[in-house]
Amino acid sequence: MKSVTSSEPPPGYDDMLNKIMGPAENLRGLQELDVAQYTPVVERIISTRSRDTHHIQHTLDHLLDFACHPDGLALYKALCRHYWDIDPAATADYINYYREMWDPEETEVAS
Secondary structure, three states, X not given: OOOOOOOOOOOOHHHHHHHHHXXXXXXXXXXXXXXXXXXXXXXXXXXXXXXXXXXXXXXXHHHHHOOOOHHHHHHHHHHHHHHHOOOHHHHHHHHHHHHHHHOHHHHHHHO
């Protein structure tokens, strides 16, 4: 049995990588579009000091989908800070939802 010690990628690796990069770039573009669409929503909730829990939770649910994007996470955190004064228990749930979805290592440490 031969042992492989070469640092070269296996045959077809570049093709496979190129096939993955296209959808990954599309996903990143969609995340940026979501950030652009939700920025004014979050700003309006915060600037009007909205206490509409249904609207806030609905917005947090959508923000969670793209909280892996740095700007999406910033929106998520800003809205969580606003919501904390309204419903700390629900906000803690949303923080845990984020950790479960986007930060599994931290969830494992906390368990």
